[in-house]
Amino acid sequence: MSGLSEDFRLPVACPGCGSHLMRVSQVKNPDDVVHCASCGKAVCLWHEAQTVIRQGPGSESEALIEAAVNRRG
Incomplete structure (x- = not known):
C-alpha cells in the first residue's frame, strides 16, 4: 500500500500503538x-x-507538529 498511499498526522493517536502518523490511499x-x-x-x-x-x-505544540508533518497537503 505504500506506493499508492500518503502519510499524514492526526491529532488523535492510534489506539493500538499511540502513533499519530496515519496512512490513506492517494485517492482519498x-x-x-x-x-x-x-x-x-x-x-x-x-x-x-x-x-x-x-x-x-x-x-499549540500539536499544531506546530501537524503543520510540519502535513505541509505537503
Whole structure:
C-alpha cells in the first residue's frame, strides 16, 4: 500500500500503538480506511479523519507538529 498511499498526522493517536502518523490511499475517497503507519491498525475512515483535522489540534505544540508533518497537503 505504500506506493499508492500518503502519510499524514492526526491529532488523535492510534489506539493500538499511540502513533499519530496515519496512512490513506492517494485517492482519498470518503470511505477509504485510514491505517496507522506504524502498526497498520485500521483507525477510522477518511471522512472521519477529515473531520478531526478540521477540528484542529488540541494544543499549540500539536499544531506546530501537524503543520510540519502535513505541509505537503
